[in-house]
Amino acid sequence: MNKDRLEIAVRRLRPDEEEPDRLPLRWSTIARLLAFTSPHRLQRNALLGLCVFRAMALPGLAWLVGHIIRGPVAAGDGAAALRDLALFTACFLIADFALYWRIRLAHQIGENVLRDLRDRLMAHLLTQPLSFFHARRHGSLISRMISDIEAMRNGIQNNFFITFVSVGQMGCAAALMLLANPQLFLVLLAILPCLLLVHAFFRNKILHASRVQQETFSRVTSALAETVQGIRVTQGFAREDTNAGIFTRLVQSLANNVVKTASLTSLYLPLLELNAQGFMAALIGVGGWAALSGTGTGLGDLVTFFFLADLFFSPITIIGTQLSEATLAMAGAERYFRLLDTAPSWADRPTAVPCPPLKGEVEFRDVRFAYVAGRPVLHGISFVARPGQVIALVGHTGSGKSTLVGLLAKFHLPLTGQVLVDGHDLADLRQETLRRQMGFVFQQNFLFAGTIAENVKSARPEATDEEIRQTFRDLGCLDLIEDLPAGIHTPCSEKGRGLSMGQQQLVAFARALMADPRILVLDEATSAVDTLTEARLQVALARLMKGRTCFVVAHRLSTIRRADCVIVLADGRVVERGTHAELLALQGAYAGLHRDFLSATT
Ligand SMILES: Nc1ncnc2c1ncn2[C@@H]1O[C@H](COP(=O)(O)OP(=O)(O)OP(=O)(O)O)[C@@H](O)[C@H]1O
Ligand SMILES: [Mg+2]
Structure with a gap:
């Protein structure tokens, strides 16, 4: 089997292959998703408060370390140093406690939102007429309900709040560095572009590689599912060797792709580290010289700077990862909302009344029907059935x-003509009350x-x-x-x-x-x-x-x-x-x- 046929064979089972699995962040979608947190606004606002606190906590602690070194330690004041140490301990305990609640609340809110999203979608699906389900693969509806909503879970529980904290932490660290020593801050500004360049370059490459890897992975699972589901056909047509061949090639290509991603990551991390180390070296050089030449930069400043610089650099990779994961959540959210926004192609008239108790007379009056516009499948059907016939x-x-009986059940509406039960036009009766008197x-x-x-x-x-x-x-x-x-x-x-x-x-x-x-x-x-x-x-x-x-x-x-x-x-x-x-x-x-x-x- 050549490669193209192999791909076709395997791709058939993949839901939504035509849909991108990542999409750039769009504020309107984020806002719409965040609106789902409104019913839990108390928890959400507490969480946002905790996020702000967490963003300030670590830079604040670093600043406190510098303060202790500059103050009691430099002055050799043991009692004051002990007192500050106690303060420091209390602060980091509070910060860790806040972290615990930050994670816990994010998960609680995430779960609540997820439940609401699923409830909403289910209620929406149940209002749809049969034609809606005919027009869609069941697999795609199931992935909306399962994987897309899962992707959104990560978006809410992790991506949003972690990015929020990380950006806040970078901002606080930068502000404190600027405040502590503008001179040393300039060193940071000089090294930052290199860091961002390395980051952007590798990020894209790694993103692409991991996407290819994911794609191959889902092909492996599809191939597996196809083989298992169709095992009778496989064995019946003696296709075992062919299927095993497809599988071997897929697994091999998966292995190649995993190695490719890994080799990119293994280059990226040392380069990032190199940058950060370069920065530290520059800091020691510039800062050490300044300290020695007595320009006012003290040892305490230097220590504060080391800590703060680390708190400034470490979120960069975190934010990168979160943002790239957020594009997955974004694609899931867009698909989800698109489905949620699909209005039913028809619904009972607002004036529709409950179906009265029936005797069971049925009449079709010149009924025409088409599933697809322009391709009628029933033409001018007329007949009467007496009760009990x-x-x-x-x-x-x-x-x-089947189409004819579908019309009788009001699964579809006739294009023209009428279907009547006991003389009532089905168009005027509420679907569910009608079907309660019908058996299928x-x-x-x-x-x-x-x-x-x-x-x-x-x-x-x-x-x-x-x-x-x-x-x-x-x-x-x-x-x-x-x-x-x-x-x-x-x-x-x-x-x-x-x-x-x-x-x-x-x-x-x-x-x-x-x-x-x-x-x-x-x-x-x-x-x-x-x-x-x-x-x-x-x-x-x-x-x-x-x-x-x-x-x-x-x-x-x-x-x-x-x-x-x-x-x-x-x-x-x-x-x-x-x-x-x-x-x-x-x-x-x-x-x-x-x-x-x-x-x-x-
Ligand atoms: N969901 C659909 N969308 C588009 N066309 C459809 C759909 N369902 C049925 N059709 C078309 O409508 C026509 C009538 O189909 P229907 O299912 O009513 O036939 P049937 O007489 O019940 O056949 P069978 O004996 O095989 O069950 C067929 O040409 C079919 O291709
Ligand atoms: Mg049929």
Whole structure:
């Protein structure tokens, strides 16, 4: 496999590869993020106070050392020296105590903000119509919720406050140096540009290298995930060697990139140190000469200067690291806010009313619909279903069956035309109140991670275990569920893994029956189950449908035969309608489909 194909193969799984993972700092975004600290303003303001204190504390201590040397030590006053030592000890204990609270409060605020960010996003996602989720990869929504918000955590908890303290510390140190000895301060100013140059040069190179390294790393994880998730396909198509080859090359390139970053860092740090040592040498030279020649610079000044200079230089690397990490947080924040700002493409009208108790009549009046503008998938669909009738929808794949039932559930709005239940236009009804009177069994049974009972309960949270058993009994299949290791409390992982296809369908039926809906929408699963299970499912299905208006996207002949009306769809149009017998007699589209059904099931 050549390198390009290798990259394509691996990149497919990476979410948001088109999105930059770093962005320059933008004040409006920072301000918006900081606004999330407002509900915790007491803590935040205390924290800012602590930050200001921390910024002054260490330079202040350094200054105090100089003061002790210049004063009591130079004068040989032991008692005063001891007293000042006690003061010094008290000061650094207070400074350390402040550091403890600074870190602790930053973490508390960070966690609170994170929780609020996640709550906000979740609430926002839940207001979005189905089309929103169709238009996005689930992976990208998950990375907004997980990694982007994590990146923002670092931005709030560390980057912001540490930079704040570090810049403050540099400022205080500089001010005190200037105050203590303007002459020596000039030495500092002379050496500073060299330092900043080295810093800027290497920072960019290291940033770039570590970005490449991260990219390779995420490719390694994607490749791993792809191999594990697709292990059946890998083994089935005997692709083990190919996949192992891709992996080897990726791991090698990761190793190369790590070494590259490390070699840059290993050059950068000594150069920085060289600069700082150069500064110290210059300081000793200039300061020592000044002290010896008695120009007023004392030993105390020199010591103060050494300490202060260190407090001035050491934050430079810290600030650099924090700012570069902040660009990660910034990219995360921008993506997060963009998602949060995505208005729903449609919502219930403000005048929408709760759905009244339904009898179950459904009417489609000349309904047209398109997922993508200009590419209609349903054209002028009209029909009426009386309460209690079973309507079977048949048609080739892509003919619009699922779309039609999606419109009935108000998952989408018709482009033109109306969908009515008991004479009420769905456009005038509140979605959730409508769906409460509807039951769904989807084409892909989705079960939540939890037990069978918990899944059935999602239709009616207050249901008791006995009611759940009764539901399975009503479906005529309690024995099948009781045979499972823990009966109705058997766990199923998300998407129902751990249960067979037939068992998953039964749980989905029970969930729908538990809701006791007036209108039942059933997108029959096409998955094959053995004939015995199939017979049991048929019984369960018949019981589930009894006495309700049912829309069944049918793949089973038995379901179609039972229908009061079969609607045949082709390319988004109703081409035939009638009972199974009537349609067979027509010898048209349905007869053709029927032949396919028969040949598929024999
Ligand atoms: N989310 C979507 N975005 C864009 N087009 C879509 C979307 N979902 C379905 N379509 C298109 O709408 C048409 C009807 O799809 P639909 O899912 O309703 O078919 P179906 O009859 O249920 O097919 P199947 O029997 O395979 O389930 C198809 O051409 C399909 O490509
Ligand atoms: Mg479908």
